[in-house]
Amino acid sequence: MSVVVKSQPVEAPPGPPVPNLGSTKVKDSLVHRKFLLSNSTSHVWPFGAIAELLDNAVDPDVRASKVEIDVIKEDAGRPTMLTITDNGSGLDEDRLHKMLSFGFCEKVSIDNHHPIGHYGNGFKSGSMRLGRDALVFTRDKISRRVGVGFLSQTFNDEENIQGLKVPIVFWNADGSLRTPEDEAGQALSIIIRHSPFKTPNELFAQLKLLKNNPGTRIIIYNLKKHGDQFELDFDARPDDIQINSYEKELKEFASSRRDGDRPYQQQYRPGQSQTAVPLDYSLRSYCEWLYFKPDLTKIYIRGRLVRQHRRDLELAHTMADTYQPKRFDDDTLANTVKKFEIIIGLSKHETETGFMLYHRGRLIIPYLRVGIQQRDHAEAMGVVGIIQADFLKPTHNKQGFLDSPAYRACRETLAGRLLDYWEEIKEKRAAGKIAPRGLLSSSSPAPSQSSASQSNNTTIAQASQQLDAPVVDVLTWVQCDKCNKWRALPPGMDPNNLPDTWDCSMNPNAQRAQEGCAAIPDDLRPEYKKHEDLAAVRSKKNIQKKRAKQQQQQQQQQQQQQRETTATVAAAAPGSDADVSVDGGVFVKPDPFAVSVASSEEQNPQMPTNLDAAEQPQPQNQEAGGDVVFDNPADDIDIFAEDTRLSPEDAAAAPIAPNDDDDDQMQLDAPLEDRAARRSARKPEQKIKALDDNPKKRKSRSHDEEEEQETPRRRASASRASSGGGGGGSSTSRSAKRRKIEVAE
Numbered sequence: 001m002s003v004v005v006k007s008q009p010v011e012a013p014p015g016p017p018v019p020n021l022g023s024t025k026v027k028d029s030l031v032h033r034k035f036l037l038s039n040s041t042s043h044v045w046p047f048g049a050i051a052e053l054l055d056n057a058v059d060p061d062v063r064a065s066k067v068e069i070d071v072i073k074e075d076a077g078r079p080t081m082l083t084i085t086d087n088g089s090g091l092d093e094d095r096l097h098k099m100l101s102f103g104f105c106e107k108v109s110i111d112n113h114h115p116i117g118h119y120g121n122g123f124k125s126g127s128m129r130l131g132r133d134a135l136v137f138t139r140d141k142i143s144r145r146v147g148v149g150f151l152s153q154t155f156n157d158e159e160n161i162q163g164l165k166v167p168i169v170f171w172n173a174d175g176s177l178r179t180p181e182d183e184a185g186q187a188l189s190i191i192i193r194h195s196p197f198k199t200p201n202e203l204f205a206q207l208k209l210l211k212n213n214p215g216t217r218i219i220i221y222n223l224k225k226h227g228d229q230f231e232l233d234f235d236a237r238p239d240d241i242q243i244n245s246y247e248k249e250l251k252e253f254a255s256s257r258r259d260g261d262r263p264y265q266q267q268y269r270p271g272q273s274q275t276a277v278p279l280d281y282s283l284r285s286y287c288e289w290l291y292f293k294p295d296l297t298k299i300y301i302r303g304r305l306v307r308q309h310r311r312d313l314e315l316a317h318t319m320a321d322t323y324q325p326k327r328f329d330d331d332t333l334a335n336t337v338k339k340f341e342i343i344i345g346l347s348k349h350e351t352e353t354g355f356m357l358y359h360r361g362r363l364i365i366p367y368l369r370v371g372i373q374q375r376d377h378a379e380a381m382g383v384v385g386i387i388q389a390d391f392l393k394p395t396h397n398k399q400g401f402l403d404s405p406a407y408r409a410c411r412e413t414l415a416g417r418l419l420d421y422w423e424e425i426k427e428k429r430a431a432g433k434i435a436p437r438g439l440l441s442s443s444s445p446a447p448s449q450s451s452a453s454q455s456n457n458t459t460i461a462q463a464s465q466q467l468d469a470p471v472v473d474v475l476t477w478v479q480c481d482k483c484n485k486w487r488a489l490p491p492g493m494d495p496n497n498l499p500d501t502w503d504c505s506m507n508p509n510a511q512r513a514q515e516g517c518a519a520i521p522d523d524l525r526p527e528y529k530k531h532e533d534l535a536a537v538r539s540k541k542n543i544q545k546k547r548a549k550q551q552q553q554q555q556q557q558q559q560q561q562q563r564e565t566t567a568t569v570a571a572a573a574p575g576s577d578a579d580v581s582v583d584g585g586v587f588v589k590p591d592p593f594a595v596s597v598a599s600s601e602e603q604n605p606q607m608p609t610n611l612d613a614a615e616q617p618q619p620q621n622q623e624a625g626g627d628v629v630f631d632n633p634a635d636d637i638d639i640f641a642e643d644t645r646l647s648p649e650d651a652a653a654a655p656i657a658p659n660d661d662d663d664d665q666m667q668l669d670a671p672l673e674d675r676a677a678r679r680s681a682r683k684p685e686q687k688i689k690a691l692d693d694n695p696k697k698r699k700s701r702s703h704d705e706e707e708e709q710e711t712p713r714r715r716a717s718a719s720r721a722s723s724g725g726g727g728g729g730s731s732t733s734r735s736a737k738r739r740k741i742e743v744a745e
Contacts, residue, residue, distance in 0.1 A: 031102070031164050033156035039102075039121065040128035042397040045267070046224075046231055046243065047286050052126030052398065053084050053218060054290065055362060058297050059117055060110035062088030064215070068300045069241065069283070071234045072219075078196040080230065081221040082130060089141040090214040093170050093178070096138060096149050099123055100166040116362045119396045127151065130232075132222035135195060137206050141214035144173040146207050148191065154222060155194040167191055196221060239304040241283040269354065269367060270374040277351055279366055292361045292388065295484050307495040310486060311356055312386055313477045313523055315345025317434060319421055320531035321538070325391045326409050342414070343531060344385040344421045348474050353378070355385040355414055357401070359394050364401065371415030372422065380422040385414060420538045475528075480504045483517035488528060 043049040050069070057064040064086035072081040091099065098104035102124060107115035127134040133152040139145070147170035156164060167187035170178035177184050188200065197203050209217060224231045226244065233244035267280050278285035287299050287306045294308040312318075322339040347353070354367030372379040389410060392401045401407045428434040476489040482503045489495075490508060499506075507513040512522075522528055 030162075033153065033161055033164050035164070036124065036128045036151070036153050036156075039125050042125050042395075043129040043399070045399060046130060047283055048397055048399045049126040049129035050084075050283065051286075051290060051362075052122035054287075054299070055116040055122060055398070057084075057086035057088055057216070058291070058362075059107055059115040060113040061107050061115065062086065062216075063110075063113075064088035064297055066298050066300070068303075070302050071241070073234070079221050080223060080234070081196065081219050082223060082232070083217065083219050085209070085215065085217040087210075087213055087215040090216055091136075091138040091147070092140045092143055092145065093147060093168065096136065096147060096168060097166070099136070100149050100151050100168070114360045116360050116398070118394065121396055122398075124151065125397065127218065127220055128153065130223060131220040133195070133220070135191070135197075135206075135219045135221075137203075137210070137217040137219070139207070139210050139212075139214050139216075144214075145178055146171050146173075146210075147178070148203060148207070150187070150191050150195065152194055155190060158194070165190075239284065239302050241301060243281045269369050277367065289356065289366065290363050292358045292363070292386075294479070298481075305500040307478065307498065309495070310477050310523065311384070312343050313486070313488075313528070314474050315343070315347060315384060316474045317425065317428075318343055318345035318531045319424070319534035319537065320344075321417055321534035323387065323410070323413055323417075325406055340388055340391065342385060342387050342417055342534075344383060344417060344534065346425070347382050347384040350382040352384055353381050355387060355418075357387060357389050357392075359389055359392065359398075359401075361388070362398070364389070364394050364398055368411075368414075370411050371418050373418065380418060383418065383422060383425075385418060387414065417534060417538075420541065421534060423541070424534075424537050477523070478502055480517060485517065485519075485521040486523045487512065488522040 040049075043052075054067060056062060057067045067084065067086045070083045070085075072078070072083060074080045098106070098120075100123075101120075103120045105117055105120035107117050109115065128151070133154050134150075136149040136151070138147055138149075140147075147168065150167045155161075155167075159165075167190045168179070169184045169187045169191070172178050179187070188203075191203070192198055192200070197206065206217060206219070229244050231244055233242045236242045267277070279289060284301050284306055287301065288309050289311060290299075291297070291308065292312075293310065299306040299308065321342045321344075323342050324339045352367065353373060354369040355365075356363060357365040357368055367384075369378070373381075373383070387410075389401065392407055392410065393404070394401055425434060429436055475491055476493040476495055477486050478489055478495050478498060479486050480503050481501050485504070487504060487507055493508075504515070504517045504519065505513050512519060
């Protein structure tokens with residue numbers, strides 16, 4: 001009988017009770033006032049800081065339909081100030097306090113509209129990058145309360161505050177104080193003392209600019225300077241904000257152009273040189289491409305609407321493909337969307353080169369060059385790609401992505417897709433299906449690249465046009481201000497020249513204008529959705545490469561079989577002179593005697609070169625023991641008799657003089673009977689061995705076969721020609737003549 005013993009669970013010994021951390025003496029982390037400056041240095045590019053403030057207005061919790069960026073010039077003791085105003089949902093006291101603090105991000109997705117913000121740091125880093133101080137005026141959409149908050153380096157430094165103070169004051173809709181009176185009085189006193197607005201009425205005047213509508217107005221002052229000039233240039237163009245000193249640097253750059261020189265504010269991109277990309281220095285140009293599908297928010301810069309573009313629509317000869325990432329991040333959309341579309345096409349301007357990487361509809365990296373675009377002499381110039389990289393994590397300044405295996409794999413994939421696209425474009429250009437880049441239509445003449453150096457008064461706009469001439473005609477797209485639908489306009493039309501308010505009834509296409517806003521969006525029409533399938537192109541090329549590889553393998557196998565067959569035949573024939581060459585063909589070993597004759601002809605130009613084959617000296621083969629080997633005894637006797645012109649009896653009895661020129665002559669001078677006896681006694685295999693042992697004196701096998709086929713008449717004719725041919729005879733003929741003279745004497 002077995003007994004089952006059940007083990008009792010072992011309980012851990014009771015530990016100390018967990019205290020209520022809110023009531024303990026555990027120290028809080030401190031934030032020093034200098035952290036505002038330290039945190040702002042994450043933005044090396046000022047437009048990236050402005051984009052942080054625009055993102056807050058576009059996010060679904062604010063959902064502004066209009067954002068205005070403007071400047072208040074220095075006047076009446078007030079400094080120059082940058083303003084950003086939206087008509088979104090506004091902020092209440094709690095949300096404004098969190099906005100002026102660090103790490104609070106409570107944004108959520110609404111109606112498939114996903115927030116861009118991730119880290120709760122954008123306003124602080126962005127505003128303090130542009131200036132030292134920022135005021136926030138807001139009206140809440142729900143409570144209708146109005147308030148003002150103050151984030152200031154100047155105030156905290158002048159008061160020598162060790163931490164970080166953010167004065168906030170709120171009023172109710174009826175104008176009464178929402179904030180406790182003692183706190184509100186102290187906050188108002190700080191704001192009036194350290195801000196450009198010196199009275200409560202001046203503060204209320206800024207709130208009135210919201211026009212009794214919900215929204216937020218941000219004012220940044222004590223703007224960053226380079227020396228005695230502001231970093232941002234408000235004077236270059238009345239409808240734009242540009243990076244200061246660019247015009248000066250561009251003039252110097254255009255007038256004294258050298259390899260490797262770049263304008264000061266051009267972002268560095270591998271393979272890019274001597275080009276001006278407007279997106280790098282013009283806020284208007286940057287905002288045109290900032291959002292992938294700007295269907296909701298209109299951006300105004302200094303009172304003029306920014307005509308935002310659809311990059312996916314304004315490319316020529318586009319091809320589309322999908323990309324499935326190898327790994328996903330937990331806090332991104334990659335868990336729900338497994339494949340992401342890649343669109344590649346030719347841009348209107350050759351300076352626009354690279355991939356536009358978006359995240360949740362917001363541009364993170366503009367013109368990222370990959371693969372063949374990174375070389376010193378870059379290829380695929382003017383090719384632009386687009387991808388919604390929601391599976392990647394952006395850095396906290398939203399100007400790049402975290403360096404991760406997923407990001408590196410994405411770049412490698414983009415480089416491969418770019419190569420596939422460029423090879424297809426080159427094939428189409430070679431076939432005449434696509435015009436070569438640089439051939440313009442009559443509607444868009446190209447100024448000279450060097451024309452930027454012809455005038456010292458070149459403006460930024462003129463220099464940009466000269467350095468970035470249009471080379472591909474594409475359709476122009478514009479968004480209706482009433483229905484927010486996208487409409488296609490004819491090539492050559494500049495959307496920046498359209499009126500600020502444009503609707504479907506103003507379409508140059510009469511039929512489209514008559515249909516008005518009721519017509520379906522043009523970007524959904526089949527005639528405008530012409531993305532060629534890049535996956536099919538890549539599959540076709542892979543099949544071609546596979547077939548070419550198979551053919552190459554078959555050729556290699558055939559060559560290997562030929563080599564093996566030739567080696568087998570050569571091994572089966574002992575003493576064969578045949579060798580196998582590298583390419584599988586058969587060649588015969590060179591005749592060393594023929595080589596020596598050729599060299600003697602080069603040394604003695606008097607020697608005739610048109611001798612018949614029978615007139616050439618006949619090589620003799622000798623074994624190690626000194627015996628001479630002949631292929632045919634009868635041939636040897638005939639040749640000897642014709643050379644000496646003596647009867648066999650006289651030749652046998654005639655005295656023979658020694659011959660120092662040729663050691664083999666001693667064998668030739670032996671009696672005919674002895675030589676014939678030795679030849680008849682020799683075995684065929686010994687003859688073959690003798691030939692193999694004396695490669696210097698033997699003939700090639702192919703030459704021997706030709707000699708056997710010669711007729712006796714040809715040999716006799718050759719012998720007579722040799723005896724009367726002068727200096728071209730062989731050493732054997734000369735020896736025979738010498739013996740004939742001695743016998744006659």
